[in-house]
Amino acid sequence: MLNSLDPRVNRLPQINQSISPKAPLDQFGTFEVFVQPKEGKSFQHEGIVHAPNLELAYVLAKEAFTRRFTCVSLYVVDTREVFVSPMTEGNNNAYDLIPESTTSTPGNQSFEIYHLAKRGKQHVHVGTVAANNPEEAMVHAREKLNTGKIVFNVWAIATEAIRFTSEEDKELWLTLPEKKFRDASDYKGGDKLKNFLERTKINH
Amino acid sequence: MYGGGNTFEGIKTDSIATEDPTKLAEFEARIERGEKIEPADWMPQLYRKQLIRMIEQHAHSEIIGALPEGTWITRAPGFKRKMSLMAKVQDEVGHGQLLYSAAETLGKPREQMIEDLINGKSKYSNIVNYPTFTWADCCFISWLVDAGAIVNQLANAKGSYGPYCRALDRICAEESFHLKYGHHCVIYLASGTPKQRQMFQEALNRWWPPMMHFFGPSDKISAHTEVLMRWKVKMGTNDEMRNQFLDMYVPKIWELGFTIPDPKLKRVKRQVSGNTLNLIGKNLSA
Amino acid sequence: MDHTPLKELLYKMADDQLILGHRNSEWTGMGPLLEEDIAFSSMAQDKVGQSLALYTLLHELGESDPDTVAFTRNANQFHNCQLVELPNQEYDFSLIRHFLFDTAEALRFEMLTRSSHQPLAQLATKIRGELRYHTLHANTWIKQLGSATPESISRLQKSLEYALPFALGIFETSLYEKELIAAGIFEGEQALQQKWLAKIESILSQTSLQLPDLKLIQPIVGGRQGKHTEHLQPLLDEMSEVFKIDPTAEW
Numbered sequence: 001m002l003n004s005l006d007p008r009v010n011r012l013p014q015i016n017q018s019i020s021p022k023a024p025l026d027q028f029g030t031f032e033v034f035v036q037p038k039e040g041k042s043f044q045h046e047g048i049v050h051a052p053n054l055e056l057a058y059v060l061a062k063e064a065f066t067r068r069f070t071c072v073s074l075y076v077v078d079t080r081e082v083f084v085s086p087m088t089e090g091n092n093n094a095y096d097l098i099p100e101s102t103t104s105t106p107g108n109q110s111f112e113i114y115h116l117a118k119r120g121k122q123h124v125h126v127g128t129v130a131a132n133n134p135e136e137a138m139v140h141a142r143e144k145l146n147t148g149k150i151v152f153n154v155w156a157i158a159t160e161a162i163r164f165t166s167e168e169d170k171e172l173w174l175t176l177p178e179k180k181f182r183d184a185s186d187y188k189g190g191d192k193l194k195n196f197l198e199r200t201k202i203n204h
Numbered sequence: 205m206y207g208g209g210n211t212f213e214g215i216k217t218d219s220i221a222t223e224d225p226t227k228l229a230e231f232e233a234r235i236e237r238g239e240k241i242e243p244a245d246w247m248p249q250l251y252r253k254q255l256i257r258m259i260e261q262h263a264h265s266e267i268i269g270a271l272p273e274g275t276w277i278t279r280a281p282g283f284k285r286k287m288s289l290m291a292k293v294q295d296e297v298g299h300g301q302l303l304y305s306a307a308e309t310l311g312k313p314r315e316q317m318i319e320d321l322i323n324g325k326s327k328y329s330n331i332v333n334y335p336t337f338t339w340a341d342c343c344f345i346s347w348l349v350d351a352g353a354i355v356n357q358l359a360n361a362k363g364s365y366g367p368y369c370r371a372l373d374r375i376c377a378e379e380s381f382h383l384k385y386g387h388h389c390v391i392y393l394a395s396g397t398p399k400q401r402q403m404f405q406e407a408l409n410r411w412w413p414p415m416m417h418f419f420g421p422s423d424k425i426s427a428h429t430e431v432l433m434r435w436k437v438k439m440g441t442n443d444e445m446r447n448q449f450l451d452m453y454v455p456k457i458w459e460l461g462f463t464i465p466d467p468k469l470k471r472v473k474r475q476v477s478g479n480t481l482n483l484i485g486k487n488l489s490a
Numbered sequence: 491m492d493h494t495p496l497k498e499l500l501y502k503m504a505d506d507q508l509i510l511g512h513r514n515s516e517w518t519g520m521g522p523l524l525e526e527d528i529a530f531s532s533m534a535q536d537k538v539g540q541s542l543a544l545y546t547l548l549h550e551l552g553e554s555d556p557d558t559v560a561f562t563r564n565a566n567q568f569h570n571c572q573l574v575e576l577p578n579q580e581y582d583f584s585l586i587r588h589f590l591f592d593t594a595e596a597l598r599f600e601m602l603t604r605s606s607h608q609p610l611a612q613l614a615t616k617i618r619g620e621l622r623y624h625t626l627h628a629n630t631w632i633k634q635l636g637s638a639t640p641e642s643i644s645r646l647q648k649s650l651e652y653a654l655p656f657a658l659g660i661f662e663t664s665l666y667e668k669e670l671i672a673a674g675i676f677e678g679e680q681a682l683q684q685k686w687l688a689k690i691e692s693i694l695s696q697t698s699l700q701l702p703d704l705k706l707i708q709p710i711v712g713g714r715q716g717k718h719t720e721h722l723q724p725l726l727d728e729m730s731e732v733f734k735i736d737p738t739a740e741w
Contacts, residue, residue: 056634059623059630067532171619181535
């Protein structure tokens with residue numbers, strides 16, 4: 001029997017055999033998480049989750065990245081599906097480093113395009129282009145979405161690879177604004193402290 | 205939560221000599237300009253190694269740190285405390301998740317980091333190894349250990365590595381909840397029954413020495429630390445962090461009528477840029 | 491108006507949510523994967539929050555305040571089903587319990603969105619997103635692990651067979667079943683069980699798991715009448731350990 005100060009630990013199932021080394025890859029692969037904080041705002045890259053598949057990545061990303069503040073929508077994609085341009089700095093636009101495409105056909109696959117507008121910040125969704133492959137998607141994005149403002153990095157992701165939030169799923173965040181117990185503003189001890197200080201002043 | 209007392213020893217600075225001088229100069233110029241380093245950018249081997257070590261230690265401390273407070277989740281008194289503590293400990297796990305992700309961008313898989321934690325190869329903040337005997341110990345951690353961690357994390361958030369800074373921005377936003385929640389709990393104990401006050405005083409007596417060690421030993425400024433500070437990996441000395449914590453929180457603990465178990469701690473007047481401020485003097489050579 | 495049937499319904503629901511939320515919160519910091527630890531903790535928080543909302547409805551009907559009701563009663567005064575009080579054991583059992591219970595819970599609240607007791611209908615409508623998440627989470631894991639490896643399948647199968655008699659205890663009929671149905675407060679445990687069975691069958695059929703013949707299973711009941719396993723009283727003692735140091739103190 002374990003004897004821990006933590007009652008939860010004492011209830012854990014007994015391990016009789018010696019602990020064998022854990023199997024490799026129990027942390028699974030990674031998935032990129034994008035969040036839309038408000039209707040009308042762009043989706044922004046927030047980080048990654050480890051998960052065994054795309055659907056679980058969606059489920060797990062929801063609480064890892066949107067259990068606070070506001071959120072109206074979320075999506076995830078396998079990290080390996082993100083096609084990345086070279087990274088630039090200073091006055092160099094990442095679009096200038098993208099090789100010319102050999103074909104000029106518009107293409108029949110849809111790609112989501114993301115820009116890094118400031119080094120140190122996150123990638124933000126800027127639009128959708130049709131192309132035959134991610135390389136061409138970057139070229140089309142340069143024509144369609146390059147405003148001339150410096151972009152330090154471009155991402156292209158095939159739309160069909162993404163697990164989006166459906167209209168019905170949007171109710172997942174219904175009670176989020178009521179979860180005040182996760183917020184500093186719910187812990188106002190000022191009055192209690194003031195009363196205490198006044199009381200102790202009288203006593204001393 | 206726990207970003208304190210990182211250890212940087214063990215890696216020689218000699219490796220810098222073998223780096224490409226042009227790339228190294230560009231790298232240093234970028235940091236000097238206040239720009240962030242991103243995963244795809246060139247970086248010296250020493251920078252990469254030290255960052256992995258630091259972020260990994262930080263992540264481990266969060267994961268292990270979820271345990272001493274987690275001990276009280278099933279015993280938190282009342283609905284409000286029960287839900288708050290669950291959310292608070294959950295955040296610590298979340299911080300671990302964010303920090304491992306940041307470290308992964310430097311090339312070490314989470315798998316390997318967790319392996320090194322389990323095998324005892326990686327270090328983490330020693331404060332999370334102390335047991336929580338009562339509810340008041342848990343309140344001490346929520347308020348003051350987190351307060352100490354915030355001092356470290358706010359400094360590190362101004363560091364040079366983009367993914368680590370972004371993780372810390374998120375973490376610091378959540379820490380404000382931890383700090384307010386912890387202070388709220390302690391105010392209730394302080395203004396409560398004699399038994400409640402006694403519980404917190406005893407917790408304070410137990411936790412003060414590890415709290416002071418949390419910030420790490422006094423720094424010996426070596427060529428090594430000098431380089432890490434220039435690269436904005438290390439953002440301040442351990443003593444600076446410790447003193448900042450003391451300046452901010454000792455008055456708040458005294459305000460609640462508790463005794464800090466360190467007779468050398470006293471109110472002093474110190475002259476800072478022309479203004480007279482009430483600061484706390486602490487003799488750390490003791 | 492006699493609120494006894496309504497109160498009985500609210501108590502059993504509130505006690506279910508509190509006890510399972512409490513059990514699930516035991517995983518916080520010890521979950522099998524960091525992301526799963528976070529998700530499972532959120533759902534435990536949701537459950538405890540839902541129990542608080544239900545105890546608040548009871549308070550409005552004249553019962554004691556939620557903290558007193560939750561932290562000072564003994565096991566024989568609790569009306570939760572026995573399924574929720576069982577220790578967590580290994581994660582496979584926790585997941586199966588989550589799947590079996592939360593499917594029933596989501597359907598129950600869905601039915602209650604049409605309840606004639608307005609405050610309850612409003613609550614049920616409000617938390618539908620939380621319940622949607624709980625069942626999405628449960629179904630996704632069951633589909634994944636119920637088809638993944640021989641070990642994951644056999645573990646889930648074993649847990650499923652162990653949990654089912656307790657799960658059928660969720661639907662133990664109330665003494666006031668007829669009154670609740672007649673008053674349009676709740677459509678009844680039998681109607682709920684039918685919907686539940688259809689739902690879990692449809693999920694399990696997408697996996698390698700086998701649902702045993704429920705007609706051959708004796709439901710484990712009694713929880714709704716205050717009869718519990720030996721696990722509930724220690725859970726309550728632990729939950730109220732700090733609270734009872736001084737119940738008049740503010741913590």
